[in-house]
Amino acid sequence: MRMRVTPVSLRQRLVMPLLALSAVLSVLIYLSVRIGADRASEATLDAVLGAAALAMAEEMRAGEGGAVVDLSPVTFSMLAAMGEERIFYRVALNGQTLTGYDDLPAPATPPTALSPVYYTVPFRGSELRVAAVSRSLMVDNRASPLTVLLGQTREGQKAISTRLANRAAGLGLLVFLAAVPLSLLAAGSLLRPIATLAEAVGRRGPRDLRPIRHPAPAELAPFVTALNGFIGRLRGTLSQTETFIAEAAHHIRTPLSVMRNEAELALRQTAEEATRARLRSLIRAVDDSARSAGQLLDHATVLFRADQKALAVVDLAAMLAAMVARFTPMAEMKDMALRLTPADRALPVAGDAVLVEAALRNIIDNAIKYSPQDSDIDLQARMANGFAVIEVCDRGRGLGGSAVQGLRVRFQRGSNVGDVAGSGLGLTIVDEAATAMGGHFALTEREGGGTCATLSLPLQG
Ligand SMILES: Nc1ncnc2c1ncn2[C@@H]1O[C@H](COP(=O)(O)OP(=O)(O)O)[C@@H](O)[C@H]1O
Ligand SMILES: [Mg+2]
Incomplete structure (x- = not known):
């Protein structure tokens, strides 16, 4: 044993x-x-x-x-x-x-x-x-x-x-007593590099897989090298996984779109109601799969970019305006208006454009998706307490009592959205993107009905 x-x-x-x-x-x-x-x-x-x-x-x-x-x-x-x-x-x-x-x-x-x-x-x-x-x-x-x-x-x-012997004994005792704090001090100073190294590693975010460059004494170098080797292997494995997910999503989406086209063609050519119903549910299932694959790809990308911490200065106000323009056709199909209150100045944040875009896309997509026809969505970019804040408020169905914390979890969906297709990855993506850029995300019930999504990112400069 x-x-x-x-x-x-x-x-x-x-x-x-x-x-x-x-x-x-x-x-x-x-x-x-x-x-x-x-x-x-x-x-x-x-x-x-x-x-x-x-x-x-x-x-x-x-x-x-x-x-x-x-x-x-x-x-x-x-x-x-x-x-x-x-x-x-x-x-x-x-x-x-x-x-x-x-x-x-x-x-x-x-x-x-x-x-x-x-x-x-x-x-x-x-x-x-x-x-x-x-x-x-x-x-x-x-x-x-x-x-x-x-x-x-x-x-x-x-x-x-x-008398001399007594004095000598006193001297010996003094030497010993002085040695206690001194040896504790020596131990402290010897162990400090280990503590600072541990602190430097501990301070890292959960996804920070850069090698450790913290200066360490020569005796700790083999340890740091081994640790860096381990981190390297871990990063390799992770990036292989990202690649795998991205490729899998791509290889699923292409045949799915072929399948959808074929099903639509068949739908147009068939008059028999039973077959048409089958084809319609087939098309819905294909749409769901395509959306899930897209979300998975988005999520993989967000995870990967969050690792890289490749932050640059991004103008949040401009990005919101661009995203509104991109979603306007989709909103118009539901007779909805995206009412943007433009910011009176640029809102530069230290962020990653890909992450910001993924977050905004999912927030606006939800707002449109969970709102009825003919309702409007209010979007606004502003400054508050050193943060650039984007607020997207809809007059939709609200959260139906679901706890926001639960909705951020992968594949979690609300209890009141069974009739709307979705994968439950959107808020996970938004939350992870916000955290990666040092910001945060909140979802609240709106006064008078509906939901407000708030994305805050620290202002640059
Ligand atoms: N604007 C919104 N209005 C109402 N509910 C929302 C809104 N945004 C998110 N939710 C709730 O949060 C859940 C999780 O959202 P999300 O992660 O984007 O997944 P999905 O949209 O695919 O269901 C949704 O299922 C829904 O219940
Ligand atoms: Mg969503």
């Missing part, structure tokens, strides 16, 4: 190691400050202790039957410089304690004359650091070994090094 494991987020992948690294760094800072400071202060204190012990040993004189200690002021001041620490000493000649603490422990290895031996021993309840030196002293003409042990507590030093 395959398990779906939620992958760890990139932010986590980045922040966690950074934090771990800075934690290690903090501990290292702490340890190095602590150990370094301890070592340095011990070495300094040892040097002073050793020097004092040597000085004491040097100042031993042979006296009557033993030795005389005659400490110079220098040695005293050296001892005094040891501060708060307590001092213990033992001077021994031939292994016999001459003066000082008899129980001060001797070093494990006996010292030589050259350099002091240092060692740490517990003594009277505290740790003692001891420097041991030895030299030989001529007593009664015999060379006798003289040993000087000088011990010193290190409590003050301990206190100082604890």
Whole structure:
């Protein structure tokens, strides 16, 4: 069985190691400050202790039957410089304690004359650091070994090094705390290109299939390339579909028109009523099919053009006037008038003439189709709130309670139009064309009966 494991987020992948690294760094800072400071202060204190012990040993004189200690002021001041620490000493000649603490422990290895031996021993309840030196002293003409042990507590030093250690710990903690926002910041800046790329792709319209040209860091380039390859293949497939629909519509319409002509001819040549009725319903069916094929072709074209986003400046007022002229014969066949209120100025919009034409054609076609004989249609192009607005109002049957939102759906028709031929693609085309050009389309009941269709497109300039 395959398990779906939620992958760890990139932010986590980045922040966690950074934090771990800075934690290690903090501990290292702490340890190095602590150990370094301890070592340095011990070495300094040892040097002073050793020097004092040597000085004491040097100042031993042979006296009557033993030795005389005659400490110079220098040695005293050296001892005094040891501060708060307590001092213990033992001077021994031939292994016999001459003066000082008899129980001060001797070093494990006996010292030589050259350099002091240092060692740490517990003594009277505290740790003692001891420097041991030895030299030989001529007593009664015999060379006798003289040993000087000088011990010193290190409590003050301990206190100082604890303070230093605390400070080091604080410093380490500070480094770690500073690393938290910094690593979050680093993660943020690293992930920003991904976010901006996602935003750039997400901002696109649903039909925008241009390749991604958004600048991306080199590491994301393979991803962008793969995505562009995918988009390219998708666009290829889509355009193949468009072509297919266009060709299919064309190849259906041509034989249909031949069929219609033949049926009309047959109708004219037949007197038998049953056959005539059959031929008439055949002609109606052929008309329906031809209209559907035309609408499908229109829709395919609109979809394709919407993809291209080939927007140019189009004068909406002029286009409406041209469309009215084109539909006037069709209206006159139903004894209808198309009453155009001309705009007082040009209405330039950023649009695609093919899309605008398809939208206007379907709006006016509906107005004529769903209006009774002898009724007039009012058309108007005007400006409102930065939009060029075209309004087409008829005195037809109205929407019969159908929701406009539903009528925009492909192949959806109203409940009150069963007697009129149609494919339900017209409003879909209008709506898609309007959206593609950044505008919108509305269909409302008109006061006093009828319907108003409103197409708004953003004004240019
Ligand atoms: N001017 C109008 N008057 C009344 N109903 C309309 C009008 N325009 C559109 N409609 C309603 O919207 C539906 C969808 O319109 P459309 O998509 O053009 O399809 P068709 O016209 O082929 O039925 C129509 O079936 C009709 O019910
Ligand atoms: Mg229609």
